[in-house]
Amino acid sequence: MSRKLRLMIPGPTPMPPQVAEAMARPMVGHRSKGFAEFTAKLHAKLQQVLQTKNEVLILTCSGTGGLEAAVANTVNPGDKVLALVAGKFGERFRDLARVFGAEVLELAFPWGMPVDLETVRAALKAHPDVKLVLATQNETSTGVLHDIRGLGELCRDHGAVLAVDAVSGLGGVDLPADAWGVDILVTATQKALMTPPGLAMISLSPKAWALVGECRSPRYYFSLEAAKKAHAKWNTAFTPAVSLFFALDAALDLILAEGLEAVFARHRLLGTAAREGVKALGLELLPPEEAASPLLTAVKGPEGVKVDDLRKLLLDKYGVLFAGGQSELKGKIFRIAHMGYVDRVDVITALGALEMALSELGCKVALGGGVAAAQKVFLGGVKQ
Numbered sequence: 001m002s003r004k005l006r007l008m009i010p011g012p013t014p015m016p017p018q019v020a021e022a023m024a025r026p027m028v029g030h031r032s033k034g035f036a037e038f039t040a041k042l043h044a045k046l047q048q049v050l051q052t053k054n055e056v057l058i059l060t061c062s063g064t065g066g067l068e069a070a071v072a073n074t075v076n077p078g079d080k081v082l083a084l085v086a087g088k089f090g091e092r093f094r095d096l097a098r099v100f101g102a103e104v105l106e107l108a109f110p111w112g113m114p115v116d117l118e119t120v121r122a123a124l125k126a127h128p129d130v131k132l133v134l135a136t137q138n139e140t141s142t143g144v145l146h147d148i149r150g151l152g153e154l155c156r157d158h159g160a161v162l163a164v165d166a167v168s169g170l171g172g173v174d175l176p177a178d179a180w181g182v183d184i185l186v187t188a189t190q191k192a193l194m195t196p197p198g199l200a201m202i203s204l205s206p207k208a209w210a211l212v213g214e215c216r217s218p219r220y221y222f223s224l225e226a227a228k229k230a231h232a233k234w235n236t237a238f239t240p241a242v243s244l245f246f247a248l249d250a251a252l253d254l255i256l257a258e259g260l261e262a263v264f265a266r267h268r269l270l271g272t273a274a275r276e277g278v279k280a281l282g283l284e285l286l287p288p289e290e291a292a293s294p295l296l297t298a299v300k301g302p303e304g305v306k307v308d309d310l311r312k313l314l315l316d317k318y319g320v321l322f323a324g325g326q327s328e329l330k331g332k333i334f335r336i337a338h339m340g341y342v343d344r345v346d347v348i349t350a351l352g353a354l355e356m357a358l359s360e361l362g363c364k365v366a367l368g369g370g371v372a373a374a375q376k377v378f379l380g381g382v383k384q
Contacts, residue, residue, distance in 0.1 A: 006353075008346070009335070009337050010191060010295070010296050010337040012191075013192070013342070015341060019194060019196075023244070023247045030236070030240055039058075045256060046058075048256060049256070049260070050170065050185060051260075052178050054178070055203060055204075056201050057203070058199055058240065061200050061222075063187070063188030066167070066187070066201065067092065067186050069186075069202055069219075071093075071099075071163075073215055074212060077102070077216075078102070079103065080102070080127060081133075082123060083104050083107070084107050084133065085106055085107065087142040087144065087326075091327075093134040093163075093165055105123065107120060111142050111328060113287065117147060117150045120151065120154055130158070134165075135164050135165070136164070137165060137170070137173075138168045140323075142286060142287060142329070143292060143293050144287045148182065155181060161183040161211055162182055162184070163208075164182050167188045168295065169192065169295065171191075171194075171255060172192030172340065183208040184203075184204050184208045186201070189201075189248055193252075193255075194255075199245070270344070271295065271338060273347050274297040274336055278299050281351075281366075281369060284300040285297070286299065294338075296335055296337045297338070300333055305358070307331050309361065311324055313357045313361065347374055354370065
């Protein structure tokens with residue numbers, strides 16, 4: 001059994017040493033002047049990475065907590081909400097709206113396929129009273145990257161507020177929130193932002209804040225009005241996860257030093273290499289390549305091999321952890337994440353381990369074939 005774990009899952013993702021070191025900083029008072037000054041600088045970095053001029057509120061919770069805050073502060077019982085569902089996390093956003101009493105109009109798309117903009121356009125035309133549209137940027141359950149820019153244009157024309165789950169995509173793929181008309185942007189630390197789980201970030205446009213002012217739904221810990229009031233003093237409404245603030249700051253420094261465009265290009269390169277490697281082994285991708293996420297490659301299990309057996313062998317013998325399928329895809333696919341603190345050699349290692357595990361399970365694969373295909377991408381031999 002390998003003692004070294006190589007995380008190739010969509011969260012928690014590998015953590016850079018600079019981030020781990022930041023978490024070891026001595027504790028400070030979260031109501032101190034020094035921490036307020038630190039938070040102000042952290043906020044400016046978040047605005048750069050989220051590509052927004054709006055305030056970015058930091059909540060001590062998981063990404064799901066951030067999604068709940070988005071709904072709890074904008075949805076009144078009976079409000080008509082359009083939920084775009086094409087995977088597990090689209091379902092989660094939909095379910096949150098139902099919990100808060102919304103009249104949910106669900107548009108369901110096949111898992112592994114992108115949201116169809118014309119279908120959304122027709123739904124908005126048929127339902128002019130839709131107040132809020134719930135969308136997922138990077139659906140990690142299927143490995144699909146959805147067209148947020150197109151959805152932003154539709155919602156702008158309709159007058160609806162667009163709320164986007166960018167928990168796994170933010171920091172790995174381009175999402176200029178203001179330019180694309182994203183009114184509510186929710187993300188979290190443990191995925192492309194290379195920080196341990198525990199913080200969610202949310203930003204709202206003026207149009208979204210208008211909904212907050214009209215919202216009657218109960219909330220306390222997740223009150224964005226309370227968070228906004230504290231934020232005015234560079235503080236938080238409740239005790240923050242101070243060490244995670246330090247960690248996030250270090251991760252943002254790494255992202256900004258590399259440059260957003262370079263970060264996005266790196267992920268596109270890794271995604272292309274992973275897909276080419278998988279195809280070279282005779283395996284089939286779940287999504288069409290034009291909709292495939294640069295952050296995660298979803299692969300159909302090979303015929304005659306149980307996906308869970310493959311994942312167990314990869315973990316136990318080679319120390320490589322892939323994610324399995326969720327819900328209706330459980331046992332049917334495995335998922336190779338390449339987001340955040342991941343480089344070319346990580347992808348090469350993952351493909352090499354996959355080749356050996358498949359061979360041991362009786363699959364006819366050309367050892368080195370997947371690795372060679374990825375290397376060709378890295379050496380510039382395949383167009384991205």
